[in-house]
Amino acid sequence: MRALVHGLAITGASTVRALQRHGHEVVVTDDSIDDEKRALAAGLGVELSSPPTDGLGEWIAGFDLFSPAPGVPEGHPLVVAALDAGVPVESEIEIAYRWEQQRAAGPRPILAITGTDGKTSTTELTVAILRAAGLHTAALGNTDVPLLDAIDDDAYDAFVVECTSFRLAFTTTFRADAAVWLNLAPDHLNWHASMDTYEAAKAKLFAQQRADDVAIGFVDDPVVMRHLAAAPSKQRTFGTTGADYHVDGDRLVGPAGPIVDASVMKRSLPHDRTNALAASALVLETGLATTDDIATALAGFVTPEHRLEPIVEDDGIAWYNDSKATTPHAAATAIRAFDSLVLIAGGSRKGVSLAPMAAEPQRLRAVVAIGEAAPDVHDAFDTAVDAAVEVVDAASMPEAIATAHHLARPGDAVVLSPGCASFDWYRNYTERGTVFKQLVHDHLAAHAARTTETDRDETDAGADPMTEDLT
Structure with missing residues (x-):
């Protein structure tokens, strides 16, 4: 299989390495080439060039797969040309998901988080809870460790994936055993053609689930709730009040009863509590952790740098x-x-x-x-x-x-x-x-x-x- 990767940085390099490991012939292009990228390409054993300016459609039709880096917008000429030519356009989380489903020992659980804001904190908290439960996992996706780098490591027990709209936009099958959508607000309109395509990308996280998966939505966001109602999976809500996972006094509470007292949290601002509810829903609905694990994780969790x-x-x-x-x-x-x-x-x-x-x-x-x-x-x-x-x-x-x-x-x-x-x-x-x-x-x-x-x-x-x- 012949694959094209456009955009050579952390995710692009990971995608090249993974495709090579799986026996693909890889061609790499970039819109802005410098000495650092040339050195990276040389280390990967590939040539780096700019896309052709003429005959783009005919040229890209010679590939079986096109994987753009997250920074490549949906309106980029290569994306448009690939879609017009019928070449599959797939982000690295789509490729990783497909390969994980083919794993000889069976696919491992995937928990996914999307939203305009709060993704990283909720992702890191979910990882902390799973580690408290004794599982080997990491924050993947929109992090320093792409999902493609993790799936070939049998040491992982589960994956926690921070899903940006950039990655979700170029998926067709990626799904998670439990997925949470935190919120939606205008953003990345320099990448997406419109708010409609931004929303549509996020919505794939619920829409591509199966009946035995769990979709978890923020009760106070009407857009999230509209897509949650249409999800083909089990539906749960979180929020301060009026949700399956909610706050009662100083306690975080779920459908099965109290989860943890918020007083154990190092920081307990309103959005810290809702993030904790979202993470709790992810691990409890999948049975991957207990309320004791949640309490342990919250007691030691420090919010990632640069976030209040x-x-x-x-x-x-x-x-x-x-x-x-x-x-x-x-x-x-x-x-x-x-x-x-x-x-x-x-x-x-x-x-x-x-x-x-x-x-x-x-x-x-x-x-x-x-x-x-x-x-x-x-x-x-x-x-x-x-x-x-x-x-x-x-x-x-x-x-x-x-x-x-x-x-x-x-x-x-x-x-x-x-x-x-x-x-x-x-x-x-x-x-x-x-x-x-x-x-x-x-x-x-x-x-x-x-x-x-x-x-x-x-x-x-x-x-x-x-x-x-x-x-």
Whole structure:
């Protein structure tokens, strides 16, 4: 079989290696070729080239399979040409799933998580619960370990797959024994042609299930609930109230009764509880873990970095890094976690409205707008109807931190929750969050030094000369 892989990075390289292991002839292309990618291709034993500019349809028809990397949008000329030519277009999770179903010892359980926000935290928590139950597993898919790398390892007992719309869009059979859909909000409209195709990609996670699988949906999201009602599998809901898996006082509760007291959680914000309910539903509905395993995992679970991550508290002001909040929906979730905050928001535009960030303006002391989306931040809060919010521009992250510090009062939080991608100033959200944390520490140290020097100068200016002589 002759396969084409387009886009050579972590997932693309994994796909090349896996196809080679399974005896495929692999051709690799990329839209942007540099020395790093050439070296990677050489290590894989393949040539790297750009796709042809002429005769694309005839050229791609010579392949039996086309696997685009996650960053290759659904409207890319290669995708369009492959679909027109009848060449199967499959993401790496589709290829991995198909091979896993053919495993001689039988397929292992797959748990899958999708949603606009909260996927990584819920995925990592699910992994922690399964490990507490004694199972060998890992966070796969939209992580540093593609699913294709895991399925050839017999040591795995189960797979927990973080499913982005990029991966789900190019699936036809991928399914999970239990699948949770956390939420849906506008995002990735620079990848998808429209919200309709974004939603349709997510919906495949439920639609491709079987009758003995379990679909789990967030009760407060009408789009998720509409697709849950149409799922061919067993249906369960989660949410704070009115769901199969819900919160009762300080307890997380499921259909079979109490699961765990939320007091065991290291952090128990509203979205932490709903994420815990989603993960609990995944493992309990499949019988892969018990409530004791859930309690053990929750007691030791630390939310992944860059997700409302506490940095420091100084002079009554708490600083948080929520750089992973790359959508307005995620930023709105962060805002709801605080009674009073100074928000640092903005970044690279993704073609979506930032209005959800202004849904609860009464919580905001002020907003510091950054990056190319700063005008959009102003627009979002200029239309806030419940309360006026001061919005101040900052031309750099150090300026944003200094401005936020000036605006904050004791009892406030200062939160970097951008609601936007990072690509205007940084390579990714990880770099943005890491830089932000270091700059916060640098700023507070410099501020403390200036304050100490000012106090010393004031003391010296008012000192008794005779006292000074005696010391």
